[in-house]
Amino acid sequence: MEIELTNEIKNEFDNYLIDLEESDNTIKQYKYSLKTYENEVGKIINKQNLKKYKEILLSKRKPKTVNVRIAGIIKFIKFYADYKKDKRYEEIIIKNVKMQNKTYLNNVISLEEFKEMYEHAKNTKRERYYYIIKFMGYTGARISEVIKLDVKSVDNGYMEIISKGSKFRRIYIPKEFQIELLDWIREKNIENKLFNITSRGISGTLKKIAKELNIDTKKVHPHSFRHMFAINFLKNNKDITLLADLLGHSNLDTTKIYLRRTEEEQKEIINSINW
Numbered sequence: 001m002e003i004e005l006t007n008e009i010k011n012e013f014d015n016y017l018i019d020l021e022e023s024d025n026t027i028k029q030y031k032y033s034l035k036t037y038e039n040e041v042g043k044i045i046n047k048q049n050l051k052k053y054k055e056i057l058l059s060k061r062k063p064k065t066v067n068v069r070i071a072g073i074i075k076f077i078k079f080y081a082d083y084k085k086d087k088r089y090e091e092i093i094i095k096n097v098k099m100q101n102k103t104y105l106n107n108v109i110s111l112e113e114f115k116e117m118y119e120h121a122k123n124t125k126r127e128r129y130y131y132i133i134k135f136m137g138y139t140g141a142r143i144s145e146v147i148k149l150d151v152k153s154v155d156n157g158y159m160e161i162i163s164k165g166s167k168f169r170r171i172y173i174p175k176e177f178q179i180e181l182l183d184w185i186r187e188k189n190i191e192n193k194l195f196n197i198t199s200r201g202i203s204g205t206l207k208k209i210a211k212e213l214n215i216d217t218k219k220v221h222p223h224s225f226r227h228m229f230a231i232n233f234l235k236n237n238k239d240i241t242l243l244a245d246l247l248g249h250s251n252l253d254t255t256k257i258y259l260r261r262t263e264e265e266q267k268e269i270i271n272s273i274n275w
Helices: 007-019 024-041 047-058 063-083 087-092 111-123 127-139 151-156 175-188 199-212 222-236 240-247 252-259 263-272
Strands: 158-163 167-172
Touching: 007 024, 007 063, 024 047, 024 063, 047 063, 047 087, 063 087, 111 127, 111 199, 111 222, 127 175, 127 199, 127 222, 151 158, 151 175, 167 240, 199 222, 222 240, 222 252, 240 252
Parallel strands: none
Antiparallel strands: 158 167
């Protein structure tokens, strides 16, 4: 069996993703998967072409990226099977690239580096980034959530998030940091959003700050602060179920990765053993 990627069916797929209340970023990723498929192998989706697409991607991209692209195509195929009310279309689905699970956490910013970064941001008159860095490290918020932080949320002491699938969660702001934010809001007469900046802008400035401090820029990205928050949380509180709720994880297995040591910690432990 095969599927032809017509403009009509792609539009139907877009509407389907919107109806599912998928995030803008997720929809973008799915659509990009279809676009790259067309560019590489054409408009016909069948098993043979899918295998060819997988091989082409593997020659250019890392396995993790390849799996993201394949996931987008699989999502489309399952939609099409449902759209045509014919599950036989799912027979053309191929498997993801097998990846070896890491036994350690990699590229995670340390608590000391986190403190260095927000203090450096303050000392170099990047006041906004002082609060952005602190908010990410103290709450584990995603970058898309950071840029939505507003005055009302700071007043409440928490930020309410409704993610894809209408999942609800709260991002709590530590009391001392809440007071610090409120003082800044009053000083700057901020009325709505605290950080009028794009996620790309934040990522770029974080790397600049890291470079100025001689911190490895590979591990300085918005999600790294989320990892740091999770690791620090578990060092102080072993309630992994609560951590999963705070991070918005629907699967506890996703949260369990934070029980592992970082690469640096593993090296330190090995080096400390008296052989």
